[in-house]
Amino acid sequence: MYAWHFTEMPYPNLPPLESLSTMRVSLANKHFDPKIGADLYNRYLDEYMIADDLGLNLLCNEHHQTATCIDVAAPLTAAILARQTSKGRICILGNPIANRGDPIRIAEEMAMIDCISRGRLDVGFVRGVPYEIFAANSNPTQTVERLWEGIDLVTKAWGAVDEPFNFEGKFTHRRAINLWPRPYQTPHPGIWMTGSSDLENIKKAAARGYVFATFLQPHTKVKWMFDGYRSAYQDTGLPGGGGTAYMPLVFTAETEEEAEKGARELTWYLNAKTEPQYRNPPGYVPVDFNVNALKGTFTGRTDAMRAKSMEFLKEEGVMVYGTPDSVAKQIKRLYDLVGGFDHLLMMQQAGWLDHKRTVSSMSLFAKEVYPQIRDLARTKPLNTKVAAE
Amino acid sequence: MSGRGQISTVKSGGVSIEIERRGSGRPLLLLCGEEQLELEAGFIDELAKNFEVILPSPAGFGHSDRPDWVSNVDDLSYMMLDVMDALSLKDVTIVGFSLGGWIAAEMASKNTSNISRLVLVDAYGVKVGGPFDRDIMDIWTSHPSAVAAAKWADAEKGKRDFSQMNDDQLTIVARNMESFARFCWDPYMHNPKLRQRLHRVNVPTLLIWGDKDAITSPAYGEAYAKLIPGAKFSLVPGAGHYPHIEKPDAFLSVLKPFIA
Structure with missing residues (x-):
């Protein structure tokens, strides 16, 4: 099993949360102090470098117009890490290709980062969470179409080594596409995708050999998605199946008491406030989901999580916290419950959790937990050549 | 569709468009707003006394198809011209509300x-x-209660009881x-x-406008009217974005x- 360090790069220094109606999309940026922001960026990057020294892999993402995540350009973070770290793999999970206008620009950025890092890059593609629709102003009814058209174009561009080609799709028109540079890894870096409900998309990712990742879900739902993924690559007879990845909130400490305190700080992320109009833009989910929403029976992931106790979230595998032996035991249990997985993506920092405690948690994990879980059988080893066939 | 009138479908380039017809007389093509609240509203009965009121659902609304290629109101308006041809309608009065008004304006700019x-x-x-300039209130970044307050002079009128719907x-x-978002987002x-x-x-x-409309303001309506040669502009007092529903008598x- 591969372990990854992750932070969304939160900006927690806000007025009392009770006084705000939203932390996303429309929270006035007068609340962002650039001097605090400078400290936070440098601190979070330091923590990635420490994670690299500790033997962890490095996962970053991006969001826009939100205090929950001031990493607004994951390729910039990945580029810095490509240059400043030397060992860990670097994964962007992911590029919001349905919201960024120009897939070719993404293909170029990824190829350049892959070269600078000498082939340590994994490239995620995401359609973006509902809030992102507003900052990007992309049509919420077309995100899945945009996602796949973009992926098809990027993978073709990475692999087209002999001559330039033209592309006239539904959303993008480009002429004489000819990437300089092309990616360091041949034919291209491993591709990752995310999902939380759309089994059709998950199966499509599996059939293409992409890694499938999901975040903060109850273990029964994770198993349902991973089973769908595994069945799809077995059904197709393809050698693919890049692997599966799951992200819980993780905090490791010397004592259970300290661990619980640290974990409680991580729940800041689950409690992020958002005004209702940003949570489910029309057409983002299928019509039958919205019929259920009108009946009041569909509320979405974070709303459902918010009300739950930490004990419940621990039981569900959404949170993993405790002493090193306890954390290892919880991960093995989760591994068994979901039918195994390849990548443990750890949100080890959120909200106000400070540098000292973040580093303490990730160090204990790397030294005392990782050795206990590293050899858990992987459903499929990382092999970009096989995965891409 | 409410089922009050005769329901049928016509084809526009292979796309099934649902139509309801009520009353008899000269043809009146009534293009509903995005919520299709008109189908349940009383003012249509009044119109149906003197007109055959034809109520099509644009692609993606009601039970009408919405293939992926249909992406904007330009498409919807061409399809509505197809509907007029399919029904051999002549000498048609078109009344369009909200999104339906936009479709009507597009149709008339193409072929009268x-x-x-x-x-x-x-x-x-x-x-x-x-x-x-924010010409039209951004209903998709506004809190639902703010949208209701802008849309109705009396926001209570806009409340819909989804628990009573099948x-x-x-x-x-x-x-x-x-579909409203698909065609009108950007x-x-x-x-x-x-x-x-x-x-x-x-x-x-x-052009008829609710004087309390804060989605599309009366000033916007007046500016719109100035773009159409000889167009008249008239306000309905005490009504928001749906004057035909809030003040049906004044509207009629x-x-x-x-249209007489």
Whole structure:
């Protein structure tokens, strides 16, 4: 099993949360102090470098117009890490290709980062969470179409080594596409995708050999998605199946008491406030989901999580916290419950959790937990050549 | 569709468009707003006394198909012209509300040979201000309670009881919301080309506006009217974005003399 360090790069220094109606999309940026922001960026990057020294892999993402995540350009973070770290793999999970206008620009950025890092890059593609629709102003009814058209174009561009080609799709028109540079890894870096409900998309990712990742879900739902993924690559007879990845909130400490305190700080992320109009833009989910929403029976992931106790979230595998032996035991249990997985993506920092405690948690994990879980059988080893066939 | 009238479908380039017809007389093509609240509203009965009221659901609304290629109001308006041809309608009065008003304006900018009169009610469709001007309230970034307050002079009137609807009705509500976003998200609620095409509208045109409409303001309505040669503009007092529902009598007293 591969372990990854992750932070969304939160900006927690806000007025009392009770006084705000939203932390996303429309929270006035007068609340962002650039001097605090400078400290936070440098601190979070330091923590990635420490994670690299500790033997962890490095996962970053991006969001826009939100205090929950001031990493607004994951390729910039990945580029810095490509240059400043030397060992860990670097994964962007992911590029919001349905919201960024120009897939070719993404293909170029990824190829350049892959070269600078000498082939340590994994490239995620995401359609973006509902809030992102507003900052990007992309049509919420077309995100899945945009996602796949973009992926098809990027993978073709990475692999087209002999001559330039033209592309006239539904959303993008480009002429004489000819990437300089092309990616360091041949034919291209491993591709990752995310999902939380759309089994059709998950199966499509599996059939293409992409890694499938999901975040903060109850273990029964994770198993349902991973089973769908595994069945799809077995059904197709393809050698693919890049692997599966799951992200819980993780905090490791010397004592259970300290661990619980640290974990409680991580729940800041689950409690992020958002005004209702940003949570489910029309057409983002299928019509039958919205019929259920009108009946009041569909509320979405974070709303459902918010009300739950930490004990419940621990039981569900959404949170993993405790002493090193306890954390290892919880991960093995989760591994068994979901039918195994390849990548443990750890949100080890959120909200106000400070540098000292973040580093303490990730160090204990790397030294005392990782050795206990590293050899858990992987459903499929990382092999970009096989995965891409 | 409410099922009050005769339901049928016609084809526009292979796409099934659902139509309801009520009453008899000269044809009146009534293009509903995005929520299709008109189908349950009383004012149509009044119109059906003197007209055959034809109520099509645009692609993606009601039970009408919505293939992926249909992406904007330009498409919807061509399909509505197809519907007029399929039904061999001549000398048609078109009354369009909100999104339906926009579709009507697009139709009239393309071909008025079978249109005799045009009525736009609190319609979307044009950009009248500059890039930094918010011509039309952004209903998708506004809190739902703020949208309701802007849409209705009396927001209580806008409340809908979804618990009393069956799955088919709820599916229509959800489809209508989705299709509205699909066609009107970007550019927001307007076709940048329409403004320069409205000079082609060569039939008598009336714009009717709720004086309390804060989605599309009366000032927006007046600016819209100035883009159509000879168009008249009339306010309905005490009404928001749906004057025909909030103040049906006042609305009909403005509409009826124009279409008589």
